[in-house]
Amino acid sequence: MNAALPPSLALVGAGKMGGAMLEGWLSIGLPPHAVSVFDAHPSDAIQALCAARGLALNPQQIAPPAVLVLATKPQTLEAVAPLVEGIVSPDTVLVSILAGKTIADLLRRVPTVRAVVRAMPNLPASIGAGATGAFANEAVTEEGRARAHALLAANGIVEWLPSEDLIDAVTALSGSGPSYVFHLVECLAEAGAQAGLPPDLALRLARATVTGAGRLLEASDLGADVLRQNVTSPGGTTAAALEVLMGEGGMAPLMTEAVAAAKRRAEALSG
Template identity: 70%
Template sequence: MSPNPSHLPSSLILVGAGKMGGSMLEGWLKVGMKPDGVSVLDPRPSDEMTRFCQANGIALNPASPAPADVLVLAIKPQMLDAAAPSLNGYLGPQTLIVSILAGKTIGDLRSRLPAAGAIVRAMPNLPASIGRGATGAAANDAVSEAQRLMADALLSSNGIVEWLPSEDLIDAVTAVSGSGPAYVFHLVECLAEAGTAAGLPPDLAQRLARATVTGAGELLFQSESSPATLRQNVTSPGGTTAAALEVLMRDPDGLKALMREAVAAAKRRAEELAG
């Protein structure tokens, strides 16, 4: 579902304009955010971001921006402590904080930003940079329905948004969708290596593996069928795909068990970082 432009905030401060912050900014403008309502704060903006702000009439590093409807935190998590004192000055009584800082809980933000009230913690993933992200989001009790709609409009400009009933689920989201693109990229690596082992020239195996995974992903994106149904559709009984799936679906050491172990490991590490 496309974001509703009427729910976009009239004023917004983006703190941190790196790859993810910059991608989010581009997404907001594409869905109707007015650039003259946006301020970007970044001590070392890239040349590309500087040109982007100049071309679109976005205030870059204004001397003293007034509190905005929304303050988006997209800096590196380890920068929060140093940035917090100045950030408090950008918060008004009705300012909504949207944070994508990995490992920083709503409690962490409240303790470092005494002026904070309404907070949404979000975990986007890398495909958000091309508008195909998957974001999990959780809100504290101070977030009003109107603020939730604002956050949803901003986050959904880069892909789908799943609202979580509890912040406790953020670590699981991190393990599935946050880290998930890396699992898919590694699948391409492994498939290409297997193709080479089967006799294909390495460059050909790489092209075929890449096209296969991206094509399958696009089919999954466009189809209303479940992943299981799509898998069954390309699996003829007794055929080559079935032979391969017997290995991948073998208990107890098939892909399902390995993926559970991988996601569990990522979730444990997310919990450690949050602690």
């Protein structure tokens, strides 16, 4: 067991992200008896996991946990806050992955808590390849931060932020980013079909191209710009395509606009 893992933990919200995080914690040695899971409508998969591993699912009463991870939808904060308030103590570290909900929002609704970590993971956390941005308020001790880090790092990389103000930008970039990549696959496959390939073949090639490029980027010490240049021969086919993608109105301004829109939406979810 990782020595930094908390001695007790409550997970409130065991949907896709909460469930993926839970599986990551168990995989690195968090004892099942240390975990309590709360979910108003647990999926069959979560019920089966809790039964198989001996996790407490929706217990009537628990001792205040060292860490409580809040992983519900941000729109449900008002409804779930009384449950959280009834579980925690002033010594509990609250780790929230609710998009848009600030530390001030959380403290207003869960006044017993003092130490809060805001974090934004992303969907690849479900396969241990996530990217999480996190910020801890001043009440989080070194031990509390280490415990939060151990939990978040079970599902991928963790980047600690110097300011809470940056969380919404992280949400827009890496939090929502996997969807942008999935849409890239869709667009690439459609372009291949328009170029004459059978649609199913175009989709298989598009998936393999994007996942292969990602694996190459991860394995290489070279930057994305250098890798791009390495496969772009002057006057070649790739150069012709990049003239479009890197031209006026191409991918860069579209991505900037998309991330800005996601950031505005994250900001609108506060309160």
